[in-house]
Amino acid sequence: MTRSIRPDAVLVQAVIAGALSFAHLHDLASAAGQTGWKAWAYPISVDLLLVAAWRRLRSDGPSRLAWSWFLIALFASLGANVATAGFLDLAHPPAWLRFGIAGWPALAFLGGTLLAHSAGDREPVPPAPAAPAPTPEVERESAPDSLPKPAPVAAAEDTPALAPAASAPAATPVPAALVDHARKVADDHHARTGTRIDTDTLRARLGVPPQLADAIAAQLT
Numbered sequence: 001m002t003r004s005i006r007p008d009a010v011l012v013q014a015v016i017a018g019a020l021s022f023a024h025l026h027d028l029a030s031a032a033g034q035t036g037w038k039a040w041a042y043p044i045s046v047d048l049l050l051v052a053a054w055r056r057l058r059s060d061g062p063s064r065l066a067w068s069w070f071l072i073a074l075f076a077s078l079g080a081n082v083a084t085a086g087f088l089d090l091a092h093p094p095a096w097l098r099f100g101i102a103g104w105p106a107l108a109f110l111g112g113t114l115l116a117h118s119a120g121d122r123e124p125v126p127p128a129p130a131a132p133a134p135t136p137e138v139e140r141e142s143a144p145d146s147l148p149k150p151a152p153v154a155a156a157e158d159t160p161a162l163a164p165a166a167s168a169p170a171a172t173p174v175p176a177a178l179v180d181h182a183r184k185v186a187d188d189h190h191a192r193t194g195t196r197i198d199t200d201t202l203r204a205r206l207g208v209p210p211q212l213a214d215a216i217a218a219q220l221t
Contacts, residue, residue, distance in 0.1 A: 022047070024080040026075045031090035032101035040102065045108045046080075048134060049073040052115045065118060069111040076104070172215035 025043035036044060053070035060066070084090065088097065185205050189197040197205075202220075203213035 009066065018047070021077050021081060025077065027084050027090070028097075029101055031093050032098045033093075036039060038063040042104065043080075045105065046073055046076045049108050049111050049115075050077065052112055053103045056115050067113060069115060072107070072111065143150060172211050174215050174219060178206075178208075179219050183220055186220055 004063045008080070008141035022043040023048055024209060028041050029042035030039040053066050053073060054068040056063070059069065083097070088094070107194060182202060183203065189195075189201065189205075199210075199213055199217045204218055206213065208216070
């Protein structure tokens with residue numbers, strides 16, 4: 001699918017303005033004694049410095065370095081346009097014009113180097129301070145508040161009596177090896193403390209559920 005080419009008024013205007021400025025810079029350099037390809041190199045140097053300064057302003061934001069070289073290149077371009085409009089006698093150019101044209105290459109090279117390789121002079125924005133992480137103590141203290149509260153125990157008179165058969169807990173099978181190990185733990189506790197080991201201590205030492213700890217304690221008696 002072919003795309004139709006439509007002339008852009010802004011682009012046409014930019015081309016015309018650039019061609020006129022290019023020709024004025026060439027005529028000014030030629031009048032100052034720069035002949036041949038040298039006269040054509042001066043407008044290219046001025047326009048490249050102007051574009052480099054503008055790109056620095058667009059990419060890194062406003063800075064003193066970019067604005068300084070942008071104004072220098074703009075002054076050189078506007079000065080050539082004004083000088084070739086009859087304000088100067090180009091047949092007999094003044095000495096300061098010859099001096100400026102002769103020193104422009106070194107000035108343009110310095111500006112292009114600084115724009116391409118120097119860091120921006122803007123102050124960096126400090127990052128926002130990070131929020132402090134909560135301490136473990138605060139987390140442990142706030143954890144019980146998030147747990148659901150147990151339901152209140154009904155009164156004794158409101159609780160129906162259970163049948164004797166239903167109240168008896170089911171027997172939990174205990175491996176013989178676990179009983180032997182629990183007996184050693186109980187003997188060690190009795191030797192160190194002089195008292196028999198209780199069910200809670202036995203469960204904590206063995207790391208078993210409460211039902212299994214009760215079944216083991218029943219076999220140790």
